[in-house]
Each structure stands twice: as C-alpha cells, then as structure tokens.
Amino acid sequence: MLRGNKVGLRARHEDDIPTLRAELYDDVVNASRSEGGPWRPITPGSKDPRLVVDDTAQGHVPFSVVELAGGTLVGTATLWGIDTHNRSAHIGLGLLPSARGKGYGTDVVAVLCHYGFVVRGLQRLQIETLADNTAMLRSAERNGFVREGVLRCAAWVLGEFLDEVLLGLLARDWKPDAAA
DSSP, X not given: OEEOXXXXXXXXXXXXXXXXXIIIISOHHHHHHHXXXXXXXXXXTSOOTTTSOOTTOSSEEEEEXXXXXXXXXXXXXXEXXXXXXXXXXXXXXXXXXXXTTSSHHHHHHHHHHHIIIIISOOSEEEEEEETTOHHHHHHHHHTTOEEEEEEEEEEEETTEEEEEEEEEXXXXXXXXXXXX
C-alpha cells in the first residue's frame, strides 16, 4: 500500500466494486462529470471495465483509496495514459460522497505524484478537470500543479459544453511535502 497523511492507495479488492459502482458510477450526474463519455447503465454482476482491474494493462494503474485510520474505502484513484517513451501520465480520482471535503483529494494527488515520479520514474503528470471542479483544482494546485490552459467547451456534460482546465507538474518542480 502507498501511504499518504490521511489515505492509502491499495490494490482494488473484489468487495470494493459494489460500493464504488453504487456510490460513484451509478450516480448519473457524478459519473457524467467524471467520465469522458456518456453515462450508461451497467448490468449488475457484469465486468464493468471502469472497476474491474486488468493486471496485464500496462498504461493504466487503478487503486482503491482507503482511510489510514480504520481502512474504510473512500474512493478510487488512477494513474492512466502512461506513456513510457515520453515518461508522462494522467491522474484521476473519485471520492465517495461521504469522503468529500475532508482533504482526502489533496492527499490522493500527493500519493499519486509519489507513485508517478518516484516509483515509476515519470517526468510529467497531467490532470484534466472541469473548470467548475474547484475541489480538484485546489487539490492539484496544493500539490504544485500549474494551470497550463483551458480547453474551451471541450466536455459535453448532461446537455451542455463545459470548459476543461489542463494542469501539469514536472518531476523537477515537484515538492513531496507541498500538500502537507
């Protein structure tokens, strides 16, 4: 397990999937805002590719996020789009509604930075988020991410186009304790 100040990132367990599905992906509004495509229902018991881990996939590393105090599941985190040639990747996370507003997002980003820069030896990490996602923007910036641009009307979300903010962090600019 990778440990932060408040949360740990561990392998996805089979018994995490029903909670993550019910609280993150069956929530149409939340899922529509976080996914790159339209929401669609997934048949119960089916292998949901967003949640079931394929250990052979090299460009995508999913984690379950747990509270360090007690081990309670609080969300999901991912290093995705890993490009080994350019040594870059993207960060994504989703916290259960009961876990939001507690500083876990900032801690998750910090742990993903450690994983990306120290464990994987990456040069650049990137985050794309909706312009009105103040929690993610705050978590990213507290960890040293810099706003690099706005992708105007880049995301179709529940009947309207929304702007996305692009943030980046280079290994040389990363300060491991910045979010503390």
